[in-house]
Amino acid sequence: MNSPAQRMGMVIGLKPDQIETYKRLHADVWPEILALISQCNIRNYSIFLKEPENLLFGYWEYTGHDFTADMEKMASHPKNREWWQVCMPCQQPLATRKDGEWWAMMEEVFHHD
DSSP, X not given: OOOOOEEEEEEEEEOGGGHHHHHHHHHTOOXXXXXXXXXXXXXXXXEEEETTTXXXXXXXXXXXXXXXXXXXXXXXXXXXXXXXXXXXXXXXXXXXXXXXXXXXXXXXXXXXX
């Protein structure tokens, strides 16, 4: 029996001088990264940009059974580490994020199907 998808959201800043670079990177995400996202049980993944505040909002649905293990798998993958090396310099983490977070995770306060 499949468990229901867990909806997850996160937020991070985007450096103003990196907006076009970030958009270009995500207009042509490497195929290995797209495959890894799916292999780690992430579906329906979107990233939205709010200007002029330059905030990125990420949303996805997690369909697996061990989020920590899937995120460790993603973080340790060599191609993903390479992807992060090009994406992370574009981002500006929020000062209020929790210890250990790059993107700040968000609490779902409302949902309607």
